[in-house]
Amino acid sequence: MELIQRPDLRQKMTLSPQVYQGLAILAMPVVELQQLIETQLLENPMLEVEEYEDESGENEDERVEDKEEERAWDEWLDQYEDIDGNEPSSPKDPNMEEINSEEFVGGVQTFGDYLLEQLGMLDIEDDVDRAARAIIGSLDDDGFFVSDCTEIGIITGVRGETVEAALRVVQQLDPPGVAARDVREALRIQAAYLGFDSPLLLAIIDKHLDDIAVSHFRKVARAERVDEEDVRTAVEQLRQLNPRPAGSFSPGHAPAYVLPDVTLRRFGDEWLVVSNNEAVPALRVNPRYRALLRSGSNADEETRKYLKDKIRSAESFMKNVDRRRDTVSRIAEIILEVQDEFFRDGKGDLRPLRLEDVAVEIGVHLSTVSRGVTGKYMATPYGLFELKHFFSGGYRTSSGMDVAATTVKQRLKDLLAAEAPQKPLSDQKLAEALAEEGVPVARRTVAKYREEMGVEPSWARKRR
DSSP states (O other): OOOOOOOOOOOOOOHHHHHHHHHHHHHHHHHHHHHHHHHHHOTTEEEEEEOOOOOTTOOOOHHHHHHHHHHHHHHHHHHHHHHHHHOOOOOOOOSSSOOOGGGGGGGOOOOHHHHHHTTTTSSOHHHHHHHHHHHTTTBOOSBOOSSOHHHHHHTTTTTTTHHHHHHHHTSSSSSTTOOOOSHHHHHHHHHHHHOOOOHHHHHHHEEEEEEEETOHHHHHHHHHHHHHHHHHHHHHHTTOSSSSSGGGGGOOOOOOOOOOOOEEEEEEEEEEEEOOTSOOOEEEEEEEHHTSOOOOOOOOHHHHHHHHHHHHHHHHHHHHHHHHHHHHHHHHHHHHTHHHHHHHSSSSSOOOOHHHHHHHHHHHOHHHHHHHHTTTTTEEEEEEEEGGGBOOOOOTTTSSEEEEHHHHHHHHHHHHHHTTTOOOOOOHHHHHHHHHTTTOHHHHHHHHHHHTTTTOOOHHOOOO
């Protein structure tokens, strides 16, 4: 087969770097946009934050007075530094630890750090402490001891009985059940900690966990020769135990800041959407550099080319930031108009609102609206809401009223909370209950919403 080169004309659409930048800026939360603006201010000398000056004007005498005040202020600072430098300082204690202010900033404590902190407060021998620290380092994400005492002894160089003693020390730490070698040992440790020492409960933990998982209470009662009601009582105690010891530990979240893009303010009977201009400052091109491009300036050609490129880049960046602000504000205004019932008191039902509807309303692509609501927040008198909160599909009731899917989910929560534990509602029953209220929802849709809410099926919720 002969290979031949031949020209081929094709039409291909490509996005310019400016368009890519605009799409990225639109998708950014406020905090990321602030960081990008700071980076641009450092990289592009043409770009600066616009500062609003007093337009009333000043005469020459006032400017002279200001200069004298600045000179006096500088002289005072110089004198203050001299005085501060002459103050006798007390000798520094070499044993005193230096205070690091960064330690007071909120952070995330790991599960291992949490256990080591408790271990440090115990009065134990050095060998036991060394083995205990190795055991803590051998725990998995659920808090189980996945190594063995022989291996810990080899690593730390201590005897086997010392490692056993160290394991018992770690198992006394919080949360109860930590460093257990399996689920049954973790449950026994927790039962002893809570004072659940009934022989029936311990027998269930050792021999009948699989039967309890499928609610075969009668089978357990026959095997242990007790009443079924006694088994139910023991199971209620068992439900208070945690099969994943580390699951009860919450390390907290890393310090995070959510800044609203827009604020909803009420003036009498009118609502106003206000952009958060404090978080995203107004930008401008430095007028001094613009002046260098004028025909009367003495800048050489290379300098003029550099200035043009940087100014063009700065203007493109400012347009993309302004376009983002405008897009988010327009989306917020449509949300305010559609969800007016909710904004009356913060408790009203949400109406169906789709991204496609907003895209048609403001004349942009669907992906633009998607970027404009993701990670964007609105501050209201009723709290801080992500813009995505106000979007959902919906249903039309028998009375002709539109109801959002979020409202249907809330009604499902109410029905599930009110159901009888001995006779939980099936998905079909829930669908029928919603239909009686005038909201026709298919059974498979109810199942989908139930799974999204993390609710088990009716057979798993049944308490026999």
